[in-house]
Amino acid sequence: MTGSPRNDRLIRALKREPVDCTPVWIMRQAGRYLPEYRASRERAGDFLTLCKTPELACEVTMQPLARFDLDAAILFSDILTIPDAMGLGLSLHEGEGPRFARPINSKADVDSLGVPDPEDDLGYVLEAVRVIRHELADRVPLIGFSGSPWTLATYMVEGRSTRDFAKIKNMIYREAPAAQKLLGLLSQSVGLYLKAQARAGAQVLMVFDTWGGVLGHAEYREFSLDPMAQVLSELQSDPIASKVPTIVFTKGGGQWLPQIASIGCDAIGCDWTTSLAQARLAVKDQVALQGNLDPAILYASPERIRSAVAEVLADFGSGPGHVFNLGHGVTPGVNPDHVKVLVDAVHELSVISP
Amino acid sequence: MTGSPRNDRLIRALKREPVDCTPVWIMRQAGRYLPEYRASRERAGDFLTLCKTPELACEVTMQPLARFDLDAAILFSDILTIPDAMGLGLSLHEGEGPRFARPINSKADVDSLGVPDPEDDLGYVLEAVRVIRHELADRVPLIGFSGSPWTLATYMVEGRSTRDFAKIKNMIYREAPAAQKLLGLLSQSVGLYLKAQARAGAQVLMVFDTWGGVLGHAEYREFSLDPMAQVLSELQSDPIASKVPTIVFTKGGGQWLPQIASIGCDAIGCDWTTSLAQARLAVKDQVALQGNLDPAILYASPERIRSAVAEVLADFGSGPGHVFNLGHGVTPGVNPDHVKVLVDAVHELSVISP
Numbered sequence: 001m002t003g004s005p006r007n008d009r010l011i012r013a014l015k016r017e018p019v020d021c022t023p024v025w026i027m028r029q030a031g032r033y034l035p036e037y038r039a040s041r042e043r044a045g046d047f048l049t050l051c052k053t054p055e056l057a058c059e060v061t062m063q064p065l066a067r068f069d070l071d072a073a074i075l076f077s078d079i080l081t082i083p084d085a086m087g088l089g090l091s092l093h094e095g096e097g098p099r100f101a102r103p104i105n106s107k108a109d110v111d112s113l114g115v116p117d118p119e120d121d122l123g124y125v126l127e128a129v130r131v132i133r134h135e136l137a138d139r140v141p142l143i144g145f146s147g148s149p150w151t152l153a154t155y156m157v158e159g160r161s162t163r164d165f166a167k168i169k170n171m172i173y174r175e176a177p178a179a180q181k182l183l184g185l186l187s188q189s190v191g192l193y194l195k196a197q198a199r200a201g202a203q204v205l206m207v208f209d210t211w212g213g214v215l216g217h218a219e220y221r222e223f224s225l226d227p228m229a230q231v232l233s234e235l236q237s238d239p240i241a242s243k244v245p246t247i248v249f250t251k252g253g254g255q256w257l258p259q260i261a262s263i264g265c266d267a268i269g270c271d272w273t274t275s276l277a278q279a280r281l282a283v284k285d286q287v288a289l290q291g292n293l294d295p296a297i298l299y300a301s302p303e304r305i306r307s308a309v310a311e312v313l314a315d316f317g318s319g320p321g322h323v324f325n326l327g328h329g330v331t332p333g334v335n336p337d338h339v340k341v342l343v344d345a346v347h348e349l350s351v352i353s354p
Numbered sequence: 355m356t357g358s359p360r361n362d363r364l365i366r367a368l369k370r371e372p373v374d375c376t377p378v379w380i381m382r383q384a385g386r387y388l389p390e391y392r393a394s395r396e397r398a399g400d401f402l403t404l405c406k407t408p409e410l411a412c413e414v415t416m417q418p419l420a421r422f423d424l425d426a427a428i429l430f431s432d433i434l435t436i437p438d439a440m441g442l443g444l445s446l447h448e449g450e451g452p453r454f455a456r457p458i459n460s461k462a463d464v465d466s467l468g469v470p471d472p473e474d475d476l477g478y479v480l481e482a483v484r485v486i487r488h489e490l491a492d493r494v495p496l497i498g499f500s501g502s503p504w505t506l507a508t509y510m511v512e513g514r515s516t517r518d519f520a521k522i523k524n525m526i527y528r529e530a531p532a533a534q535k536l537l538g539l540l541s542q543s544v545g546l547y548l549k550a551q552a553r554a555g556a557q558v559l560m561v562f563d564t565w566g567g568v569l570g571h572a573e574y575r576e577f578s579l580d581p582m583a584q585v586l587s588e589l590q591s592d593p594i595a596s597k598v599p600t601i602v603f604t605k606g607g608g609q610w611l612p613q614i615a616s617i618g619c620d621a622i623g624c625d626w627t628t629s630l631a632q633a634r635l636a637v638k639d640q641v642a643l644q645g646n647l648d649p650a651i652l653y654a655s656p657e658r659i660r661s662a663v664a665e666v667l668a669d670f671g672s673g674p675g676h677v678f679n680l681g682h683g684v685t686p687g688v689n690p691d692h693v694k695v696l697v698d699a700v701h702e703l704s705v706i707s708p
Contacts, residue, residue, distance in 0.1 A: 164685060169650035173658060216626040216648045216681075218665065254609045255627060272570040273609060294570045296523035304527060311572065327570075331518065 191234025213252020567606020
């Protein structure tokens with residue numbers, strides 16, 4: 001459980017140490033675009049059974065590694081395991097997104113929430129981490145993750161996917177104390193959860209702040225960034241978790257990179273709207289950067305994918321601290337062969353000539 | 355038709371000239387949150403009849419001015435009139451967004467498109483401009499507008515609202531020449547259309563680039579910004595239109611303000627993710643800024659709305675060149691009294707003390 005991965009490109013890049021070529025992994029690399037994933041899911045019956053059965057979670061986590069020369073595995077799980085453990089009743093339906101049977105509608109609902117105990121309430125996740133680490137046998141590092149407190153709060157209050165975020169914004173603008181209490185509970189919960197993942201064997205930790213970008217610049221700081229800072233602070237106080245590199249990814253957060261860099265993460269995820277060259281200037285090379293190809297490029301021809309990879313590498317430029325990734329998850333309609341083209345192109349085109 | 359408005363705060367602010375207080379208007383100020391609008395629409399039968407009947411378009415354009423101390427009227431119309439005039443068959447259904455009966459599926463579909471003649475094919479819009487100008491009697495300026503070429507292209511290719519923009523991105527990544535031809539046609543069409551609106555009496559012109567923010571930073575320049583630059587260049591070559599101030603609003607474009615400022619617009623619209631103070635630094639005060647309150651603040655209490663207005667004014671700071679607005683359209687569930695609170699607060703809190 002404590003071994004270092006033989007392929008340590010990701011860890012080195014996150015620490016801004018030199019690498020032989022740029023490491024690459026892909027958000028949602030274990031997912032519906034892979035026929036073997038669809039077969040596993042078919043057998044499991046539904047998505048949550050896949051997540052909640054450590055052997056199945058391990059099976060699908062390993063699938064993309066069998067096909068592609070990826071530099072990391074990422075725990076197969078959902079960003080909404082914490083609210084599910086809080087008793088909100090998560091369900092996931094293809095094409096509809098997540099739904100909660102018991103969303104948060106009031107201050108009283110917030111008051112009724114407790115902080116989940118990772119081992120007691122989310123033991124299946126920690127067991128999946130252990131099973132996957134065993135299966136990986138130190139080939140590549142394993143990334144653990146959670147949704148950000150703000151992102152969890154949006155789903156918990158909206159109850160489902162939304163375009164206008166009217167309910168959660170009603171809460172922050174009209175019932176700020178309820179929102180603050182909810183985010184405090186979630187910061188604590190996410191901190192404990194990620195710490196437990198690190199202790200179970202996760203070698204990198206990532207916070208997915210999928211919906212931070214819908215907030216105003218001042219509200220982003222209060223309701224998304226400060227809670228993530230609390231999460232990182234919880235990790236930094238732990239002897240094991242404090243050694244695990246962290247990645248914070250606020251989708252649509254390209255204007256806020258200096259603020260994100262200031263909360264103590266090792267790397268920032270960037271979506272494709274951000275130029276990595278400008279991002280490096282903005283964060284003064286104090287953190288590593290992860291990203292940032294538009295997932296839609298995977299619909300294009302292999303030649304076009306290779307040229308797009310070259311453009312991202314050139315945009316980042318020379319020097320350490322780049323982890324190649326898409327700017328968001330790979331989409332279900334993508335041809336897996338195109339993902340192979342991308343992964344191979346990253347390694348091939350980023351080799352530093354002697 | 356050629357008179358200057360008695361209330362010229364908007365025009366002055368767009369030219370970065372001193373004003374007695376900050377001008378304010380609101381995107382979608384004539385809309386479903388107003389009971390009198392809902393009554394007009396009920397009588398008209400549907401949204402497109404409202405747009406296509408100049409007297410009705412005038413009626414709803416004037417409604418918010420009767421209630422609120424607004425510093426501008428904006429033509430009541432739809433951003434998709436051009437593709438409708440191109441023969442794509444626009445329909446709009448409440449809660450579903452726009453839909454085209456004959457979307458663009460191929461290069462052959464693009465080849466079949468022509469550039470609409472504003473007087474022949476969009477005469478109802480120009481007639482609405484004339485009727486509204488007459489009704490306004492130079493009380494406040496009238497804003498004309500169009501969707502940006504890129505935003506029109508997204509709807510034309512997707513055929514309806516989308517979350518992932520898969521079809522249009524397929525086109526730009528796999529069939530770039532078809533996409534370039536489509537955007538060329540649309541740049542020409544939007545340029546002619548806005549020029550005709552200026553000649554019919556529009557005193558400010560705004561380009562709504564609702565979907566520029568879904569593009570990568572390099573693709574934004576090629577497929578959204580350059581076409582808008584062509585539109586502005588068409589306007590600048592006309593003796594009448596060249597005197598009309600222009601506003602460009604790319605939602606989610608906060609990272610690209612210096613590039614947007616460089617295409618020759620007078621003002622840039624900002625959404626709420628952007629700090630106006632940082633935006634001023636980014637554009638070096640070379641253009642005016644419009645925005646940028648989160649529309650969701652209108653759900654909050656009058657006191658909270660006033661404090662939010664004060665925060666936006668303070669964020670912009672002193673000096674000329676601010677047009678107050680929301681960062682996106684007002685939403686249907688908002689209490690009209692709250693809009694009044696906002697409008698009055700802008701004027702009251704921005705008065706420059708002697």
